[in-house]
Every structure is written in C-alpha cells, then in structure tokens.
Amino acid sequence: MRKALSPAARKEQHWAWLMVAPTIIGLLVLNYYPLIQTFILSFSKTKTFGASTFNGINNYIEMFQSPEFWKATWNTILFCILTVPVGIILALLVAILLNAKVKFKSGFRAIYFLPMVCAPAAIAMVWRWMFNGEYGIINTVLGTKISWLTDSKTAIVACAIVAIWSSIGYDAVLLLSGLQNISKSYYEAARIDGASRVKQFFSITLPMISPTLFVTLIMRLMSSLKVYDLIYMMIDQSNPVLPDVQSLMYLFYREAFVAGNKGYASAIVIWTIFLIGIVTVIQFIGQKKWVNYDV
Amino acid sequence: MKTGTMSRSRGVATGLTYFFLIVGSLLMIFPFVWMILTSLKSLAESVQVPPTIFPAKIVWSNFGEALTSLPFVNLYANTIIMVLVRVICAIVFSSMAGYAFAKLNFKGKNVLFGLVLVQMMMPSQIFVIPQYQMLAKVGLTESIFALIFPGLVSAFGTFFLRQAYMGIPNEIGEAARLDGCNQWQTFTKVMLPLTGNSVAALTIFTAVFAYADLMWPLVVNTDINLMTLSSGLATLKGQFMTNYPVLMAGSLFAMIPMLILYLIFQRQFIEGIALTGGK
Structure with missing residues (x-):
C-alpha cells in the first residue's frame, strides 16, 4: 500500500536523481569499485602486467612475518607520537597568542599559515638542505655535527620537525576559530571572581575549545598515519636509513609501484586502514572523558 | 596602586605575546628566506664553511639551470x-x-x-x-x-x-x-x-x-x-643530488604560482580552509 507520488513530487525526484547522478556514478567508478578491487588484490598474487591469481591469505602471512613491515608500522606510530602532541600544543599556543589583542594579527596569521600553500615537495627540499650534515645551517646554528638525515636515530626526528613546522599554522587557524567562539562574558565573570589567567585557561578556555581540539586532533592523527610525501622527499630510496624512517604508505608506494607487488601492497593498505580505524575508535571512546559538548 | 600593578602585568603579558609571536614568525619564515638566499649563491659559496648568510656575489645562473633541466x-x-x-x-x-x-x-x-x-x-x-x-x-x-x-x-x-x-x-x-x-x-x-x-x-x-x-x-x-x-x-x-642552489631555484619556481595567489587572496585562503577543515 505505497502512496503514489504526486506528479510534482515525481518530477522533483527525477530532477534529484539527475543531479546526484554524476557524483554517485563517479564515486562508484572511482572509489567503490577500486575499494573492492584493493580488497580482492590483497588476497591475490600479482604477476607482471595486471594478471593476478588468488592466493588466499599468503600476502598477509608474508606481511606479518616481515620485519620491514613491522618496522614501518612502528615508524608510522612513532611519527604520530613525535608530531601530533607537540604540534597540537604549539598550534594551541599560537592560536591563543593570535586571539589576544595584538596588532598585525592577520599578518601573523598569514605567516604561520604559509607552509599550507606550499607543495610539500618544495618545503621538504629546503629542509633537506638545512638539515644537511656537512653544510646545513641547522648544524651551524646549533654548533653540532649531526648527520641528521643519514643517522638512523635522528632521521625520523628531522622529518617530525618538518611535519610540525608545516602543520602548526593550519591547526592554529582551526583552533583560533574555536577560541573566537568563546563568549567574552565567561572571562569577565572569572575576572570578577578573581580567577588567575592560568585558572581561566584550564577552567574556561580548555573545556570550551575541547570540541575543536578533538576535531583537530582526529584530523592530524589521520593525516600523520598516512604520511608519505614528506618522508619520500626527505629520505631517498637509496638512503641507508630508509628502513628506520619509512612509513607504511612509503612502504606501500615502493611495493606497489617500484617493486610491482600490487597484491602485497594492497595488504599493507588494508592494514593501514585497520590501524586508522582502531586509532579513531580509541579517540571516540576517549573523547567522552575530556571533550565537553554541553555548551 | 592596584590598577598600576594590573596594567604593568598586562603590559608584560602583551610584551611576551609579541615576543613569542615574532620569534615564531621568524622560525616560520626562515626556511623561505634561506631558500631564496641559497638560490642566489654559487655552488662553491653554498658549501663554504662557515656558511655565508648573504651571497657574496649574486648568481642568477641557478634559475637558468633549473629551467633547462x-x-x-x-x-x-x-x-x-x-x-x-x-x-x-x-x-x-x-x-x-x-x-x-x-x-x-x-x-x-x-x-x-x-x-x-x-x-x-x-x-x-x-x-x-x-x-x-x-x-x-x-x-x-x-x-x-x-x-x-x-x-x-x-x-x-x-x-x-x-x-x-x-x-x-x-x-x-x-x-x-x-x-x-x-x-x-x-x-x-x-x-x-x-x-x-x-x-x-x-x-x-x-x-x-x-x-x-x-x-x-x-x-x-x-x-x-x-x-x-x-x-x-x-x-x-x-x-641534482647535492647542487642545492639549483634545487632551491627549482623549488622557488614550483612555489611561486600558489604563493602569488596566496598573497592576493590571503584572507579567503585562510578563512576558506578554516571553514572546510572545521566541519
């Protein structure tokens, strides 16, 4: 007993289908078909030029037995640990400074945001030069003789520094828009009560900005777990420290498009998605403890 | 008396705010400045120890070399x-x-x-x-x-x-x-x-x-x-593995189109990205 649509409603429906058609067809061809393909490929052995045969969970077995794979997983997690907390805290600091009554506010904001509009390829290039062990300006300034990019201990630290430098402005702009939404009256009330600035920060600013902070954190974690371009540009494939720095997506790129193991590479991608899923779930469970939505 | 100490502490806070903002800005800009300065040095000067800050003699050939490669x-x-x-x-x-x-x-x-x-x-x-x-x-x-x-x-x-x-x-x-x-x-x-x-x-x-x-x-x-x-x-x-002056010139060429757009539409860039990212 379905109610027949009126002619006008039917017409509306036809228009709607027509208008979503390009996007939906595009998503099916460009994303959903490839998604299924990647999944199937991860259970296949690929030969040269496209042909592939089913080989069960062998790619996964091979992957879980590979020290290089586990090292890449650890490198990816380490990269997140090194970049995300420090990056977010610095971004919050910049956002708070920019939220104060300062002159040239938009000028400062524009400067911090600058790395966002530069291709990571170009940015990595100048940092490679600054981190250069023999002639780099960073060693000169610090008075050190560290081979930043060719020492297995420092290479990932150098990459993390560049990642933090690149993302501070973007995260700060997001956090700044959160700070600007906090009503001034809260601070006035706190001042009348004689609350110190530090107290105001922890009892007003932090809870009020926690939803924005949460979004920023999720976005930063997701993009750090997928890091590729920056490390690719900083650490060449011929660099002996590559195994100590290469992220999962770097390993994926090399397996899929340098070594030609598309099946094995697909298993790596599936694993990465799994990892991202776990981290996201943990975040969403953890947020209940610190994110404050009742404003 | 009380207002006096308050305004003084506010003055210190404002001073510190500017101090940190300016130090941070310098750290943000320095890599770009270093890119430009290096692109204007000869290869020999770029690997001089200790390094020079400003090019002793401005060399434009790195840009030509980047363009031809x-x-x-x-x-x-x-x-x-x-x-x-x-x-x-x-x-x-x-x-x-x-x-x-x-x-x-x-x-x-x-x-x-x-x-x-x-x-x-x-x-x-x-x-x-x-x-x-x-x-x-x-x-x-x-x-x-x-x-x-x-x-x-x-x-x-x-x-x-x-x-x-x-x-x-x-x-x-x-x-x-x-x-x-x-x-x-x-x-x-x-x-x-x-x-x-x-x-x-x-x-x-x-x-x-x-x-x-x-x-x-x-x-x-x-x-x-x-x-x-x-x-x-x-x-x-x-x-150009180690020829950094040419690499810096090439990087500048690659960055310039977006940088120019950014300088013109700076506010739209920042607000646009804040708008898309915040959702």
Whole structure:
C-alpha cells in the first residue's frame, strides 16, 4: 500500500536523481569499485602486467612475518607520537597568542599559515638542505655535527620537525576559530571572581575549545598515519636509513609501484586502514572523558 | 596602586605575546628566506664553511639551470590544467548533488548520501592501485587526463556544499517556485548564487590539495613532460643530488604560482580552509 507520488513530487525526484547522478556514478567508478578491487588484490598474487591469481591469505602471512613491515608500522606510530602532541600544543599556543589583542594579527596569521600553500615537495627540499650534515645551517646554528638525515636515530626526528613546522599554522587557524567562539562574558565573570589567567585557561578556555581540539586532533592523527610525501622527499630510496624512517604508505608506494607487488601492497593498505580505524575508535571512546559538548 | 600593578602585568603579558609571536614568525619564515638566499649563491659559496648568510656575489645562473633541466612550461601548464579541471568538476558536480541532498526529496537519498559519507572517511591510498590499473587498461596513463582522473568527483565537496544548502531557508526556494521557476532555475538562479562563500572555500581547498598531491602524479605519469610541479620537483631532486642552489631555484619556481595567489587572496585562503577543515 505505497502512496503514489504526486506528479510534482515525481518530477522533483527525477530532477534529484539527475543531479546526484554524476557524483554517485563517479564515486562508484572511482572509489567503490577500486575499494573492492584493493580488497580482492590483497588476497591475490600479482604477476607482471595486471594478471593476478588468488592466493588466499599468503600476502598477509608474508606481511606479518616481515620485519620491514613491522618496522614501518612502528615508524608510522612513532611519527604520530613525535608530531601530533607537540604540534597540537604549539598550534594551541599560537592560536591563543593570535586571539589576544595584538596588532598585525592577520599578518601573523598569514605567516604561520604559509607552509599550507606550499607543495610539500618544495618545503621538504629546503629542509633537506638545512638539515644537511656537512653544510646545513641547522648544524651551524646549533654548533653540532649531526648527520641528521643519514643517522638512523635522528632521521625520523628531522622529518617530525618538518611535519610540525608545516602543520602548526593550519591547526592554529582551526583552533583560533574555536577560541573566537568563546563568549567574552565567561572571562569577565572569572575576572570578577578573581580567577588567575592560568585558572581561566584550564577552567574556561580548555573545556570550551575541547570540541575543536578533538576535531583537530582526529584530523592530524589521520593525516600523520598516512604520511608519505614528506618522508619520500626527505629520505631517498637509496638512503641507508630508509628502513628506520619509512612509513607504511612509503612502504606501500615502493611495493606497489617500484617493486610491482600490487597484491602485497594492497595488504599493507588494508592494514593501514585497520590501524586508522582502531586509532579513531580509541579517540571516540576517549573523547567522552575530556571533550565537553554541553555548551 | 592596584590598577598600576594590573596594567604593568598586562603590559608584560602583551610584551611576551609579541615576543613569542615574532620569534615564531621568524622560525616560520626562515626556511623561505634561506631558500631564496641559497638560490642566489654559487655552488662553491653554498658549501663554504662557515656558511655565508648573504651571497657574496649574486648568481642568477641557478634559475637558468633549473629551467633547462626541467620543462617548467609544461609543468606549469599541466598543474594549472589539473587544478582548474578538478576545481570545476568539484564545484559543478558537488553543487548539484549537494543541492539535491539538502533540498529535494527522492527515493534512495539516505543510502546514496551514505556512499558520500563513507568515501570521505577512507584514505585515498586505498584507491590508488585499482585507479592506476583502470587507466592502464585503457591506455590512459601518461596523459593529462590521468592527472585529473581521481578528482573528477568530490565526496567532500558534496558533503560540504550540502551543509551550505541546508543553511538556506526552504522559504527562499518555495518563493522562487511560486514565481514560476522550475527546479533547475530555482537551483541555478536562486540557490546557487547564495552559496558563494562555500564555493570559494571549496575552490581553494580543492586547488591547494590538488597542487600539493605527490603520490598520484608520480605514479601515473613518468614522462617528465606530463608531470606536475610537485612530481617534477621530486625528479629534479634525483638529478641534482647535492647542487642545492639549483634545487632551491627549482623549488622557488614550483612555489611561486600558489604563493602569488596566496598573497592576493590571503584572507579567503585562510578563512576558506578554516571553514572546510572545521566541519
């Protein structure tokens, strides 16, 4: 007993289908078909030029037995640990400074945001030069003789520094828009009560900005777990420290498009998605403890 | 007395604010300054110990060398075409779909919108191998179309513009219909012009990310004449391993188009990206 649509409603429906058609067809061809393909490929052995045969969970077995794979997983997690907390805290600091009554506010904001509009390829290039062990300006300034990019201990630290430098402005702009939404009256009330600035920060600013902070954190974690371009540009494939720095997506790129193991590479991608899923779930469970939505 | 100490402590706080902001700004700008200074030095001067800050003698030849080792005209053209087509596709298709999802009733709406949402949550790398294989099968790798291909539609754009249309009161569309507009006219003449800010934000967002993308152009086009600025620069790195003045000159060439746009539309860039990211 379905109610027949009126002619006008039917017409509306036809228009709607027509208008979503390009996007939906595009998503099916460009994303959903490839998604299924990647999944199937991860259970296949690929030969040269496209042909592939089913080989069960062998790619996964091979992957879980590979020290290089586990090292890449650890490198990816380490990269997140090194970049995300420090990056977010610095971004919050910049956002708070920019939220104060300062002159040239938009000028400062524009400067911090600058790395966002530069291709990571170009940015990595100048940092490679600054981190250069023999002639780099960073060693000169610090008075050190560290081979930043060719020492297995420092290479990932150098990459993390560049990642933090690149993302501070973007995260700060997001956090700044959160700070600007906090009503001034809260601070006035706190001042009348004689609350110190530090107290105001922890009892007003932090809870009020926690939803924005949460979004920023999720976005930063997701993009750090997928890091590729920056490390690719900083650490060449011929660099002996590559195994100590290469992220999962770097390993994926090399397996899929340098070594030609598309099946094995697909298993790596599936694993990465799994990892991202776990981290996201943990975040969403953890947020209940610190994110404050009742404003 | 009390107000005196308060204003003094406020003065100190303001001073510290400026101090940290300026120190931070210098750290942000320094790599760019160093890039420019290095690009103007001779190779010999660039590896001098201790290093010079300003070039003893300004050398312009690094720019010439970068220009002759990479086909920059092609790289610029390819990048501009890729960015432009991706932006146009994102705006046209996402506006249509975003409007339909926000304002029209149709069967399958929730399921189809679910497809949009789920795609947004997946990292693009999961699509790369099959997308590459699809193009390879029809012989379309090594082409400008290949650069555009993954950006033909935008799930994020659809979601984002749907939000924009949700913010427009239904009465406006109804009034247009009463005035005799059909569905398409209501969309193009009345509703679409009201989403200007969001369309601008989506334009900037799409352009910045397409321009920065490295893996896809690197994978799909290996012919240097068909590369983008990003993937071309990655190739230059291989050629001039340690000739940093030339590498810096090449990096400057690659950065300049977006930097100029940024200087002109600085506010739109920042607000656009804050708008797209904050959602």
